[in-house]
Amino acid sequence: MGRIGSALAGARRAAPDAATRGAPGTASPLAEGDATARAALLGNPARTEGLPAGLPSQGPRGAAAIAAQLRRAITDGLYGYGDRLPPEREIAKTLNTSRTTVRSALKQLEDARLVARKVGSGTFVVHGTRQDERDIAEITSPLELIEVRLALEPRMVRLAIIHGTARDFDHLGEALAQVEQSNGDTEHFTRWDLAFHLALATATRNPLMVWVYRQVNHVRNHTQWSAMKDKVLTRERMDAYNQEHRALYEAVRARDVTRATDLILRHLDEARIDLLGADST
Ligand SMILES: [Zn+2]
Known part of the structure; x- marks a missing residue:
């Protein structure tokens, strides 16, 4: 299970505790608040890395679920500011979904100002830069x-x-x-x-x-x-x-x-x- 996979596992794990406010694994208000609006990408050397293999195949999942998985990997700090996410086709392959779904998930993250997409270079994390x-x-x-x-x-x-x-x-x-x-x-x-x-x-x-x-x-x-x-x-x-x-x-x-x-x-x-x-x- 990859970083992204672990992130999903965290979300799954949280489900039985849903009644417990602020249980680990749920998206805490603090983590949500971290999403800083920082559109400009600094010149960090972009690190690119494939999603590790071993994700459980769970059949087709919607863009919201994929976005939640990616979001968690970012808010957990597993992808840091300036990191480049793997290419769409790689995410699609690892998560056993279509590129269209991945593109739509990335759009959601972009709207939430967690990532910025740079034409020709990829998708970069712009979260975690609060002063x-x-x-x-x-x-x-x-x-x-x-x-x-x-x-x-x-x-x-x-x-x-x-x-x-x-x-x-x-x-x-x-x-x-x-x-x-x-x-x-x-x-x-x-x-x-x-x-x-x-x-x-x-x-x-x-x-x-x-x-x-x-x-x-x-x-x-x-x-x-x-x-x-x-x-x-x-x-x-x-x-x-x-x-x-x-x-x-x-x-x-x-x-x-x-x-x-x-x-x-x-x-x-x-x-x-x-x-x-x-x-x-
Ligand atoms: Zn160690």
């Missing part, structure tokens, strides 16, 4: 980001184990399967690592935790880290991180709080040490 978000991303170093994650994620993992459902852990497993297929691709690794940790946040079932973690993702998408990651993320490190991801996933699945919190601490502390090493070279 305070940009400011915090610009003044937070990768090391400061890791320090915040160290403060946040051990507790997050604990809450994920206490409140997460089997379905939540399935989504965590799907993100794990994707990050494990990185094959040395730093871009793929970063996106799916981000989705893996976001799946943990979602499993806490705490709307504020999910919101806070989305902000972490927005900072992670920022160029300071983008510039850093090629230095830090060697093939060996990605493989080592993925072993930690799998061990963490298994501990969460087994609802072993002590082991899981210990593993997330080690995972982030290793990232911190790797960053310090990269900084001094």
Whole structure:
């Protein structure tokens, strides 16, 4: 299941909780409010990436459902500001729908000012540029980001184990399967690592935790880290991180709080040490 697929899963997951206001997985008013009206595209280097394979085939779906899936991938921060969405034909193929439906879904996102379409170059995300978000991303170093994650994620993992459902852990497993297929691709690794940790946040079932973690993702998408990651993320490190991801996933699945919190601490502390090493070279 892809980023887009996970986004849909989130929407599906929310359905039984529909009575619970602000349950994770529902489109929160905060996430909706993020949609900033920013028509002008900055000169970000566009990253293009196919939708990962493995989406369940669910038969033809309408433009609204496709738009909801894409919207969620964007508001979750899985596609950051300036990112180029995959081409229409690729989205259509991955989501098993027609190009006409995809075009209509993209039009809805454009009307909601989440994306802008540039003739000849594609569809770009123009969401997530609210001034305070940009400011915090610009003044937070990768090391400061890791320090915040160290403060946040051990507790997050604990809450994920206490409140997460089997379905939540399935989504965590799907993100794990994707990050494990990185094959040395730093871009793929970063996106799916981000989705893996976001799946943990979602499993806490705490709307504020999910919101806070989305902000972490927005900072992670920022160029300071983008510039850093090629230095830090060697093939060996990605493989080592993925072993930690799998061990963490298994501990969460087994609802072993002590082991899981210990593993997330080690995972982030290793990232911190790797960053310090990269900084001094
Ligand atoms: Zn990770």
